C-alpha cells in the first residue's frame with residue numbers, strides 16, 4: 078500500500094463480551110457444555126417477550142405504514158411521545174425534534190463519538206461498558222480517558238479523581254456516565270448526579286448519560302434521570318428498548334438532546350449527528366412504531382415493576398452466594414442486569430488453576446492462560462472447568478481484576494447452580 082489505510086483508532090476496537098465467545102466455541106467443539114454468562118441478552122437467556130407486546134407487534138405488522146421509511150430523526154408521533162415522557166419528569170423540557178433514533182445504541186454510540194472533533198475527548202467511567210470506551214478511544218486514536226468507579230464506595234465515581242482529570246486536561250470536552258451502570262450495577266441518586274453535572278458546568282463540558290437501564294433499578298435505588306438535574310448544561314441521554322421490553326434484536330435506540338440551543342458549538346455538533354443519519358435515510362421503522370403503543374399501554378408500568386423485583390431478587394441471590402469468600406469483594410447491584418466480582422489485591426498472585434472438564438479442554442486452556450491478565454486467566458479456567466462463560470473486568474477498560482456475570486438466567490435451578498458453582502470455583506482457585 079502506498080499509504081497506510083488503517084485508522085489510528087483501529088487497535089482500540091475491542092469487545093471482550095463477544096471475543097470470549099470464540100474461545101468458548103473452541104472448547105464447546107471438544108465437548109464442553111457452555112453456560113453463556115457473557116452477554117446481556119435477556120431473550121437468549123430464556124426471557125419470553127410478553128404476549129401482549131407480541132399482539133401489539135402483530136397489529137403493526139398488518140399495517141402497510143410499518144414498511145415505510147420514517148423521517149430521518151424517527152417516527153414523529155413516537156418522538157413526541159418520548160419527549161412527553163421526558164417533560165413529565167420535570168427538569169429539561171424538550172420537543173420531538175430533540176430526539177434522534179438510531180439502529181440500536183451501538184449505532185448511536187458510533188455516531189456520537191465518530192462525529193466528535195478528534196481532539197475533543199470524553200472522559201468516562203472505569204470500569205466501563207466497552208462499546209462506549211472503545212468508541213471514544215477509537216475516535217481519538219488514544220486510550221480512553223477514564224475516572225475511577227470506587228469499589229470501596231459501592232462503585233460510586235471518585236469525584237476528586239474526575240475533577241482533577243478534567244481540570245488538568247483541557248482536551249476533555251465531555252463527561253460520560255452510565256446510570257444505572259454496566260458492569261457494576263451502581264445507580265446514581267439525585268445528589269450525586271447533581272455533583273457530576275456541577276463539574277461539567279464549571280468546566281464547560283457537555284454530558285452524555287447512557288440511561289439504557291433507567292427502568293431497571295431495584296434494591297432500594299432512588300434513580301434520577303440526567304434531564305432532571307442538568308439545568309442549562311448541554312447534554313444527551315442514550316435510551317433503548319433492548320433491555321427494557323426486552324427486544325435487543327430490534328436494534329432500536331435513541332438519543333434525547335437537552336439544551337441544544339444553549340450553546341452554538343453543541344448545536345452544530347448535534348446537527349452533524351442528524352446530517353450523518355440523513356446519509357443513511359433513517360433507522361428501522363417498525364420497532365419505533367411500537368413505542369407509544371407498548372410504553373403507553375396500561376400494562377407497561379406493571380411489566381417494569383415485575384422486572385425490577387425479579388432482577389433485584391436475583392442480585393440478592395448472587396450476593397448471598399458470593400459474599401464472604403476470602404480474596405473477593407462483591408457489591409450488591411442496584412440496577413441493570415449484571416453482577417461483578419472483584420478480586421482483592423494479591424488474591425490472584427501465583428500459579429493457580431482449576432481442574433478442566435476434560436483433557437482436550439485442558440490442552441486448550443493451558444495454551445491460552447500464559448501472557449493474559451490474571452483475571453482473564455481465572456475466567457478461562459472457570460470456563461474450562463465449569464463451562465460458565467463470564468467476562469474479565471479488565472475487558473471493561475479497567476485495571477481492577479474481576480469478572481462480570483449476568484442476572485439473566487431464567488431457569489431458577491440453573492441460576493442457583495451458576496452462582497454456587499462460581500462460588501465453589503473461586504474458593505478452590507483462591508485457596
Ligand SMILES: Cc1ncc(COP(=O)(O)O)c(C=O)c1O
Pocket residue numbers: 117180181182183184206208255259287289317318319325328329330
Ligand atoms: C450501557 C449500555 N449501553 C448501550 C448498550 C447497547 O444497547 P443497544 O442494544 O441499544 O445497542 C448496552 C448493551 O448491553 C449497554 O449495556
